[in-house]
Amino acid sequence: MPKTIVGVMGTGDQATPQEIETAYELGQQIAQAGWIVLSGGRNVGVMDAVSRGAKSGGGMTIGILPHIDSEMSAAIDIPIITDMGNARNNINVLSSDAIVACGIGAGTVSEIALAIKAKKHVILLTENLEAQRFLRSLNSELVSIAQSVEDALNQLKVMLTTQE
Numbered sequence: 001m002p003k004t005i006v007g008v009m010g011t012g013d014q015a016t017p018q019e020i021e022t023a024y025e026l027g028q029q030i031a032q033a034g035w036i037v038l039s040g041g042r043n044v045g046v047m048d049a050v051s052r053g054a055k056s057g058g059g060m061t062i063g064i065l066p067h068i069d070s071e072m073s074a075a076i077d078i079p080i081i082t083d084m085g086n087a088r089n090n091i092n093v094l095s096s097d098a099i100v101a102c103g104i105g106a107g108t109v110s111e112i113a114l115a116i117k118a119k120k121h122v123i124l125l126t127e128n129l130e131a132q133r134f135l136r137s138l139n140s141e142l143v144s145i146a147q148s149v150e151d152a153l154n155q156l157k158v159m160l161t162t163q164e
Contacts, residue, residue: 004035004160005062007096009112010046011105019103022125023049024056025149026102031059033153035160038062038096040088041080043073046102051075064092090114098159099123100152104131116142121159123152 008026011019027050030037037054040047041063051061055075063076068083082088086107093099093114100123101108109131115122116139124132125146136143146152 003060004097005038005095006030006035006156007038007092007099007111008046008050008102009040009092009099009108010050010102011108012040012042012045012047014105015045015049015103019046020049022149023102024053026050026100026125026152027053027055027059027061028057029149029153030054030156031057033157035156036060036062038064038092039073040092040107041065041070041072041076043071048073048075050102062095064088064095086110093118093120096120098156100125100146100156102126104128109135112143113138123155123159125149125152 023046027037031054039050051073052075054061060077062078065081066085066088068081072079089111098121099115102125104126112122122143123146132145
């Protein structure tokens with residue numbers, strides 16, 4: 001039986017200190033639940049923080065990198081170099097059993113939209129109320145909101161249990 005992969009998408013260079021802290025904790029918790037963390041794999045923002053958090057929690061990480069010369073997070077175990085730029089977002093989504101969006105940026109919104117099209121569940125871990133309203137309006141059955149990392153983990157547990 002394949003291992004569960006949780007994709008964590010979020011802001012890169014524009015990540016706030018709060019988003020980085022949240023992503024780190026999220027990565028730890030995902031790893032401690034026994035799941036694999038998949039991210040964009042770069043050494044910035046949410047991608048780096050969630051990967052570092054997963055490693056600190058004893059977990060495994062996969063990084064889907066946009067370019068052959070991308071600066072990869074040191075916390076990536078399995079790098080997948082696509083040389084596809086932003087088109088890799090579809091690989092991020094389709095390779096994940098569930099997606100958590102930590103923060104909101106243009107790339108993250110594209111990944112959420114691709115997830116909805118692929119009928120994948122997305123958990124929004126952001127305080128941006130406008131983004132929450134808009135993204136939930138696209139599909140309120142597939143897009144949920146988490147108030148904390150603990151809430152996101154609880155939602156993932158329910159979501160992934162019902163998929164088995």
